[in-house]
Structure formats: structure tokens, C-alpha cells
Amino acid sequence: MNCTDFEVLLADALGDELSVADRPAFEAHLAECEKCRREYETALRTVTTMRELSGPARVTVRREGDRLVIDDRPPHALRMPWWFRRGAFRYAASILIAFAAGYAVHAGLMMTEAGRPVDRVVAVGDGAGDVTSTSSLQQALVHTHVRNPARSDLAKCLIAMAKPTR
């Protein structure tokens, strides 16, 4: 293959349409001709760079009577749940999640303390009668309640919910 033949196949190669039959000759020419190799590499880099431009999220379009309506919220807004787009809900949810995470971590740490067998909790009663069959999180909450009943309203609620119906 000479450089003129290479030019003919260059568009195919850049467009990912080079045939299996032409590929070996094309690659062999690339290996032996410095000028053509440089041309191919810069052209390929151009196409790759153009593809780097970030694409859009899908817009939603619907017809209302004789009009076309496009949902023109910005792409990042389309991915958010409705409650997250309202400031008050967002802050309330953040606080609630932070509280729940902190509580769960705290309860988890208490569970790892040595010398606090679950059986001791069973004796307390107050809805914790079936505690040995409940989840570790519920057990942790019961521990918290036993240690400081005044500060464990959430634990009380969960214990009441876990209480088996008779």
C-alpha cells in the first residue's frame, strides 16, 4: 500500500468502518510510514476530542393540544427527587439522616462493649421480652434504653414496635 491508497482508507479507519480485509494492509502502512502515522494519530485525536464534549441528559417532550411542551429543568435537576429540590425538605432530611446515622453508630459502638450480654436486657421487660430474636439494631437500641431511659425516646418507640402481639 502506498500513501495514496492510505488516504482512501483513512476516512473508513476514522469512522470505525475499516473492513477486515483492508485492516492488515492499513496497519502495515502505519507501521512503516511516519508521515501517514502522524496524520492518522492527529485525526483520531481530533475525533476523540470532539467526543469528549459532554452530552445532555434527555429532555422530556409532550404534546398538549396543538402545542409542544418541553420540560426545561436543568439536567441535574431532572435527576433529583422532588423533595430534594425544596430547601426546607432538604435541610430536614439532612438533619434526620445525620441523626439516624449518628444514633446507629452510637448504638453499634455500645454493642461492641464487653460484658454486656443481651440476656440482661431481657430481664428488664418493657416490651423487650422477645429481644433475643430481634435484630442487632433493635438490641442495640434496647441497650441504649437500659443505660439511659430519659434519652432514648426513639429506642422506646422501636421497642414498642418490636413487641410481639399476644
Added chain:
Amino acid sequence: MTLIGNPSGRGFEQYTGEVYGWAYRLLGRHHDALDVVQDVFLRWDAQCARQAPKQPRGWLRRVTLNRVIDLRRQRQRIAEPQASACAESTLAETRSPQDVGMRIDQEALRDDITTALDRLSDVQRSVIVAKVYDDMTFAQVAEELGLAVSTVKTHYLRAVGTVRDRLKRRWAEEESS
């Protein structure tokens, strides 16, 4: 919500996503892309009232790219303070310093690519966008534009060459820094 025209033409919903996609890729701003969509479909409406395009997708791509180039030219004529205010509002959408850096890079890249596209003919512009962004084959592009496959390949190579000449400066700057 944005209300667009009074479409007597058919197939609006079918192509709106694509028109928005071409415009967004090259302009990088949601509301600019919507402006282009609105303009293009008003023209589509007028065109359909006269005679419906035989190749709607090809017609829409060509008109969209022309409108994008026009909008870029208008932007370049904006006075410097207004331009910097626009840039700040664009950057305000970003979340972190990495986002800001990436956004600036993308803006510069868009400028280079649209400047290069501005130098191409309508056909060359349509061919390179159809190949690079729509992943069409040469045969599909040729059918859409009513040209021979070999002609489409020639247009594609020339278009890539023009964009490459523009990007070479950018690559040289990147390598020197």
C-alpha cells in the same frame, strides 16, 4: 415549562431530543440549547407549511448547527463585562473546584470546536456531526444528504482536518504547559 410554537409540522416529539442534544453538546448551556430548539422548530413549522423536508433529520441537523454557529457569533459580540457575568453564571452551576476546572476546559474546547465548525460548509458540518455525535455510517449519511458515499468520506476528511488544525494550537499549549 417552555412552550414552543404552534407546530403544524409533524414529528416534533420525535426529533426534539436530538435537536436539543446537538445544541447542548456544542453550546454547553441548557437554556441556550432550549433557545436553539425553539428557533429550529419555528423554522421547521414555517418550512412544513410550505413543503415538508424530504429528509427531516438531515434538515434539522443542518438548521440546528447553523443556529448554534449564529448564537456563538452573537456571544462573541457580547461586551467583556457581560461575557464574564455569563461565564460566572455558568460556573455557578458547578459544585466543586474540580468541576470548575473541568467546566472551563469544556468551555474552551467548545469554543475551539465551534470556531472550527464555523469554517466548514453546511454539508461538511452535517457530515462530521452525524459521524461523531450520531454514530451514523457513511452510507446512512450519504442517503440522508443525497450524496455519494465517496463524496461523504471526502467531506468528512476535510472537516476533520479543519477541526484538527484548530485543535493543534490547543494541544501545543497543553504540551508546553
